[in-house]
Amino acid sequence: MSLEEKMDFRSLTEMVQLARKNLAPGEWDYLVGAADTESSLRRNRAAVDSWVFKPRILNDVSAVDVTSELLGSPMRIPVVLPPIGSVQAFDAGGGTSVARAAKDFGILQILSSACAPDYEAVAQGVPGPRIYQLYLVGDEAWMDDHIERALAAGYTGFCLTADTQVYSRRERDVMKGYVPQSGRTATAGGDFSHQAMMTWDTIAHVKEKHDIPLVVKGVMHGDDAKRCVDAGVDVIYVSNHGGRQLDHTKACVDALPEVAEAVAGRVPVVVDGGFMRGADVVKGLCLGANFVGMGRFEGLAMAAGGYAGLMRGLKILEQEIRISMALLGAPDLAALNASLVERSVPLADPSVLSAFPLIDDY
Ligand SMILES: Cc1cc2nc3c(=O)[nH]c(=O)nc-3n(C[C@H](O)[C@H](O)[C@H](O)COP(=O)(O)O)c2cc1C
Secondary structure, three states, X not given: OOHHHHOOOOXXXXXXXXXXXXXXHHHHHHHHOOOOOOHHHHHHHHHHHOEEEOOOOOOOOOOOEOOEEEOOEEEOOOEEXXXXXXXXXXXXXXXXXXXXXXXXXXXXXXXXXXXXXXXXXXXXXXXXXXXXXXOOOXXXXXXXXXXXXXXXXXXXXXXXXXXXXXXXXXXXXXXXXXXXXXXXXXXXXOOOHHHHOOOHHHHHHHHHHOXXXXXXXXXXXXXXXXXXXXXXXXXXXXXXXXXXXXXXXXXXXXXXXXXXXXXXXXXXXXXXXXXOOHHHHHHHHXXXXXXXXXXXXXXXXXHHHXXXXXXXXXXXHHHHHHHHXXXXXXXXXXXXXXXXXXXXXXXXXXXXXXXXXXXXXX
C-alpha cells in the first residue's frame, strides 16, 4: 500500500481533526493563531462566508475543467500553496514534503525562506518549478545573491512579502513563550530591519536586475495594485497574512474586487485569507482572483499526515471545487464571474475552524 493510500481521511473535517490530534498545543496555536485580537483572521472568514451563490441552470457540466497555468506551470486546480514559515513544525519533512506534494499533485508551491530545509536543499530534493519567498534579513547585495542562487536552483518565481515590515504580536505565542522553529527575526542570523526598509525602489531594483517573475504578496489596496503592475510586477497577491500581521484589516476577499479592477486582467491575481473549502475557492474566483492561496489548509494537511496528508487533502479539495462548479452551472474557470454571487448574512460565528461545523460531532 502506498503512503498516500494509508492516509485515508474521508473529509476535510477529518483532516482537521487529525491535525488537532497530532499537534502539541504550542504548534497548534502557532498554526491557527493570528495577531492581537485576531479580528483580521475572523473578518477574513466572515467575509468568505458572507458571499452566497446564485447558481445558473441547464449548462452542460459533464466535464468540468478546473485547470489553468501560472507563470508557465500547469495548474491542476486554481490553488497555490502559500509560504508557511516553520512548516517543519507540522511535519518533519517541512518544505520538502510540501514541494513533493505540490509537484505530484500538480500545483505551485511558494516556499518560505523561514522554514526548513532551506530553498536550495528543497530544490535539490524535489526539482521542478517553484516560487521562492524571501524575507529580507540582509542588504540589497545579500538579496541579489539569494535571487541568483534561487534562479540557479531552478526557481521559476520570486516573492516579496510586503505586509511584514515588522513582526506582529501573536498573543497565543507570546503568552506561552512559544518561538517558531525558524523564527523570522533569527532568519539566517540576519537583521530583520531590512524587511522594514523594503520600498518601491526594491521592486524596481529586482525588476531591473533579475530575469525572474516577481510576486508581491500583501497587496490590499487598489492604488498599490496598480503601482505594482505599472512597475512590472508579474503576479499580484492579495493577502493580510492570514490575519497574522496588521490587526483590524479589511478582509482579503473584500479587498479583492478593488484590486482586480485596478489590475484589469494585465497579470494574474492571487488571493488568500480564510479560504478552507472548495466552495470558498470558487467564491474567490467569482470575485476576481485567478488563484486562491490556502495557508492554514496547507499547514493542517501537513499536520494531518505530511506529504500523504497534503495529497489527500488536495484531492478532496479538488472534488469540492469540481462539485461546486458543476452545481453552479460553470463548466470551466472562464465561466466564473461576479454575477454568480451576492452578499448575504453569514451563518456561522467566524473563527479559524468555522468552515468545519461538524468538527466536534464525529
Ligand atoms: C503558520 C503560518 C506561517 C506563515 N509563514 C509565512 C511566511 O513565512 N511568509 C509569508 O509570506 N506568509 C506566511 N504566512 C501567511 C500565508 O502565506 C498566507 O498568506 C495565509 O496563511 C493565508 O491565510 P489562511 O491561513 O487563512 O489561508 C504564514 C501563515 C501561517 C498560518
